[in-house]
Amino acid sequence: MADMELTGAEIVVRCLEAEGVKHVFGYPGGAVLNIYDEIYKQEAFLHVLVRHEQAAVHAADAYARSTGQVGVALVTSGPGATNAVTGIATAYADSIPMVVITGQVPTAAIGMDAFQEVDTIGITRPCVKHNFLVKDVRDLAVTIKKAFYIAATGRPGPVVVDIPKDVTQNRCAFVYPETVTMRSYNPTHKGHPGQIKRAAQMLLEAQRPMLYVGGGAVLGNATNEVQALARHLGFPVASTLMGLGAFPEPDPQNLGMLGMHGTYEANMAMQHCDVLLAIGARFDDRVIGNPKHFAKEARRIIHIDVDPSSISKRVRVDVPIVGQVDQVLGDILKQVQHLGTAPDSVAQKAWWTQIELWRAQDCLKFDRSSPIIKPQAVVDALYRVTGGEAFVTSDVGQHQMWAAQYYKFNQPRRWINSGGLGTMGFGLPAAMGVQFAHPDATVACITGEGSIQMNIQELSTCKEHKLPIKVILLNNGVLGMVRQWQEFFYEERYAESYVTSLPDFTMLAEAYGHVGMKIERPEDVEGALKEAFALKDRFVFMNFITDPRENVYPMIPAGKGLSEMILI
Numbered sequence: 202m203a204d205m206e207l208t209g210a211e212i213v214v215r216c217l218e219a220e221g222v223k224h225v226f227g228y229p230g231g232a233v234l235n236i237y238d239e240i241y242k243q244e245a246f247l248h249v250l251v252r253h254e255q256a257a258v259h260a261a262d263a264y265a266r267s268t269g270q271v272g273v274a275l276v277t278s279g280p281g282a283t284n285a286v287t288g289i290a291t292a293y294a295d296s297i298p299m300v301v302i303t304g305q306v307p308t309a310a311i312g313m314d315a316f317q318e319v320d321t322i323g324i325t326r327p328c329v330k331h332n333f334l335v336k337d338v339r340d341l342a343v344t345i346k347k348a349f350y351i352a353a354t355g356r357p358g359p360v361v362v363d364i365p366k367d368v369t370q371n372r373c374a375f376v377y378p379e380t381v382t383m384r385s386y387n388p389t390h391k392g393h394p395g396q397i398k399r400a401a402q403m404l405l406e407a408q409r410p411m412l413y414v415g416g417g418a419v420l421g422n423a424t425n426e427v428q429a430l431a432r433h434l435g436f437p438v439a440s441t442l443m444g445l446g447a448f449p450e451p452d453p454q455n456l457g458m459l460g461m462h463g464t465y466e467a468n469m470a471m472q473h474c475d476v477l478l479a480i481g482a483r484f485d486d487r488v489i490g491n492p493k494h495f496a497k498e499a500r501r502i503i504h505i506d507v508d509p510s511s512i513s514k515r516v517r518v519d520v521p522i523v524g525q526v527d528q529v530l531g532d533i534l535k536q537v538q539h540l541g542t543a544p545d546s547v548a549q550k551a552w553w554t555q556i557e558l559w560r561a562q563d564c565l566k567f568d569r570s571s572p573i574i575k576p577q578a579v580v581d582a583l584y585r586v587t588g589g590e591a592f593v594t595s596d597v598g599q600h601q602m603w604a605a606q607y608y609k610f611n612q613p614r615r616w617i618n619s620g621g622l623g624t625m626g627f628g629l630p631a632a633m634g635v636q637f638a639h640p641d642a643t644v645a646c647i648t649g650e651g652s653i654q655m656n657i658q659e660l661s662t663c664k665e666h667k668l669p670i671k672v673i674l675l676n677n678g679v680l681g682m683v684r685q686w687q688e689f690f691y692e693e694r695y696a697e698s699y700v701t702s703l704p705d706f707t708m709l710a711e712a713y714g715h716v717g718m719k720i721e722r723p724e725d726v727e728g729a730l731k732e733a734f735a736l737k738d739r740f741v742f743m744n745f746i747t748d749p750r751e752n753v754y755p756m757i758p759a760g761k762g763l764s765e766m767i768l769i
Contacts, residue, residue: 209338209369210235213302216345218245219377222273224264224637225249226257230277232304232317235369249637249666252658254281256630258288259656262297263617263634267592269422271352272297272634277304279317282363283324287624289359290328294621295443296420298357300348307367308336321363330358338371346381355388356508357420388507392524392532400478400503400520401536407476408548409555410436413459416443416620417481417506417526419613424448426530427480433534434544436478437556439467441488443620444481446610451589456556457565460488461757462602465766466559468755472498472763473555479504481526484516485621486759492516494762505529564755564768565606573748574723576600576675579730580607583645583673586730591643592617592635596628596652599681602753604647626655632670633662643734647673650703651680660713663740671733672742674706677749685752689767710742721746 207215213236217225226249229237240248251257254276261272272292276285282303292299306315322334331351333344341364348360404410418427424447431438431454438448439456448455457464459471471477471489477500482488489495492515504518505526512521522529567577580603583591593608594617595601601618610616617635619627632646653674663670683698707717716739720729726745733741755766 205375206372207375208235208239208372209341209364210239212338212341212375213345213364213369214239214243215375216342216377217273218243220271220349222246225273225275226251226260226264226634227275228254228257228277228281230281230304230317232278232281232306232366233275233302233369235366236275236302236304247637248275249633249662251630251633252661253656254284255288255626256633256656256659256662258285258299258301259291259624259627259630260634260637261299261301262288262292263594263631264638265292265297265299266617267614267635268638269614270298271349272299274299274301276301277317278306278321279319281317282319282321286324286328289325289361291619291622291624291627292359293328293330295416295619296357297359298352299359300345300352301359301361303361303363305334305363305365308365309367311365321361325361328359329361330356332361332363334363335368336365338368339373341368342375342377343381346378347383350381351386355386356511389509389523390525390528392505392522392529396520396522397529397532398536400522401533401540403476403501403503403520404434404436404478404533405537405540405542405544407436407544409473409475409552410434410544411470411474411477412436412438413471413477413479413482414438414440414444414447415480415482416441418444418447421481421507421526423481423527423530424613426527426534430530430534430537433537435549437470437553439463439471441482441620442605442618445605445616446613449611450609451611456560458605461490462606462753462755465562465564465755465768466556468757468763468766469559470556475500477502479518480530481506483511483514489516490757490762490765491760494765497762562768566769571723571748574720574726574745576603576677576745576747576751577607578723579673579675579726579745579747580604580647582727582730583647584608586727586734587643587645591615591645592639594618594628594631594635594644594646596648597623597625598649598652599677599685599751599753600647600649600652600675603675625652628652629656629659629672632672633659633668636668636670637666643671644669645671645673647675649681650674650676650678650700650706657709660710660715660740664714667738668740669736669738670740672740674742674744675747676703676706676744677747677751678703679749682753688752689756689758706742706744715740715742717742717744719744719746
């Protein structure tokens with residue numbers, strides 16, 4: 202790109218154009234007004250004005266989750282940056298590629314307690330993959346290039362670029378580098394050939410094998426390889442909350458979700474397998490429960506992850522393989538095929554017989570004859586009405602677990618939720634990000650009456666842009682997961698878990714210019730959903746009044762093991 206003199210603000214916009222950015226989610230303020238002035242002059246990308254900076258980052262996050270591209274958010278200094286921190290931490294916990302540009306006070310004012318000044322670099326350091334403070338306009342273009350490269354490669358994550366206002370005013374020659382190299386940052390792509398051969402041999406020797414699929418399989422675009430290996434070997438597959446959709450859920454080989462609210466068959470198979478292939482997963486506390494209980498059963502573990510720090514972090518593994526998950530899985534499949542042998546068919550038949558006995562527990566059954574709407578029934582009906590083809594975002598709580606359990610995802614990147622951080626208020630702005638990325642897609646946001654109010658101001662953004670999102674509010678009048686834990690572990694002392702001053706959500710939606718619906722009878726659930734989704738060009742807020750005493754089952758209590766589930 203030829204040299205030319207541009208202001209820092211112009212450089213920011215040109216860099217975003219060069220990266221092929223099509224949407225930027227943000228909120229203006231004094232420190233970034235120069236950038237916003239340049240955005241006004243360009244037509245390469247759409248800027249989406251949200252109503253709160255947290256929503257900007259959540260929307261950019263979901264945009265990235267649903268597309269695989271780097272999401273972009275833009276906020277001002279001080280409270281703009283601090284409001285964005287929750288969204289940044291959410292993306293960091295789930296390894297989402299994102300570049301967040303923050304405004305900063307002029308360089309001469311940094312450290313002087315200037316108006317709307319905070320130490321953005323210091324505040325965000327614990328929850329970013331990397332961050333930059335750009336003090337010289339001549340460093341701006343290469344820094345943004347580095348930010349996009351770091352965010353998208355290796356284990357993805359959010360990168361913050363903090364830009365003082367005077368840097369956006371200063372001028373320099375603009376050249377956007379085609380590539381960047383950093384001596385201290387060289388992600389591994391190919392797995393070690395010896396370890397890949399060991400893994401293939403171990404899989405073929407397995408008597409009770411198991412594929413444990415995490416979010417890294419989705420983020421690493423490895424779902425084709427996951428499915429090819431699983432089908433070639435005929436092994437059972439189970440997914441974490443973040444891995445849903447990597448292997449089609451209705452498939453008989455799929456045992457469902459693992460962990461605290463996972464299926465009985467998935468958790469029991471995880472606990473009793475003899476060879477476990479972990480694919481882009483972390484063995485976190487919500488998946489394996491108590492590590493000591495998990496270690497009681499002898500098993501050999503193969504662990505594939507692009508991030509070496511995630512391997513043997515909580516559980517010792519036998520065959521660590523660092524590399525891009527899709528490449529490693531492809532190489533393992535080639536090695537399995539090259540070895541020319543097959544798993545022990547007698548042992549596999551016995552293993553599947555045992556799995557089917559666990560599956561026969563029907564751990565996700567619920568009362569379908571209840572006179573009160575059961576939240577599971579709403580999600581079940583949503584799956585049928587949308588044919589399993591919707592993008593589904595969620596907030597955090599009971600409704601999130603019911604969504605994960607009862608909406609059977611056939612494809613990756615359709616399930617958009619905050620897994621690692623568990624951020625209430627994520628669902629609605631996430632649905633916005635998905636809808637902007639996929640304007641013709643069906644997008645549903647499953648939420649609770651507690652979560653939805655945390656970013657409910659984004660109903661205004663949805664109105665401005667005519668987003669045809671469908672909100673599925675499972676309204677039980679209570680902070681459901683808090684109440685469930687209080688019932689189980691706090692002798693039913695319901696401290697601050699009940700919500701006694703809820704708005705009329707139907708009227709609230711209508712006040713923002715949307716369609717509001719209230720559904721109170723089980724027999725009306727499916728018809729109401731069909732009616733809502735028939736309104737292709739309207740935002741519909743569906744308020745389902747559900748059973749306030751319903752709990753999420755199965756459940757593994759904190760500190761317990763995978764085989765210590767509470768069933769209905």
